[in-house]
Amino acid sequence: MSDKKSPSIMVDAIVEKDDKLLLVRRKKDPFKGSLSLPGGKVDEGVKVEDVLKRKLKEETNLESRTNRYSRRLFRSFKRS
Numbered sequence: 001m002s003d004k005k006s007p008s009i010m011v012d013a014i015v016e017k018d019d020k021l022l023l024v025r026r027k028k029d030p031f032k033g034s035l036s037l038p039g040g041k042v043d044e045g046v047k048v049e050d051v052l053k054r055k056l057k058e059e060t061n062l063e064s065r066t067n068r069y070s071r072r073l074f075r076s077f078k079r080s
Helices: 048-060
Strands: 009-012 039-042
Touching: 009 048, 039 048
Parallel strands: none
Antiparallel strands: 009 039
16 A cells, blocks of 8 residues: 555635625634635545535535536645
């Protein structure tokens, strides 16, 4: 078994109203206490949309009323 960590798939909800963006304060590390978009990790076998809806409800008590989702892939590389 390899000691290397596999990349994780993450989702974030972008909630905008009256030109304001909804942010939450992170409860866990990394970056505990800082502002963030509501969201989290997508576990294997779970639909991205389902995780997004669940995280939005858990973190803000809001329910998603849209079926519009944007899929973007960003790669992050640690420079040596």
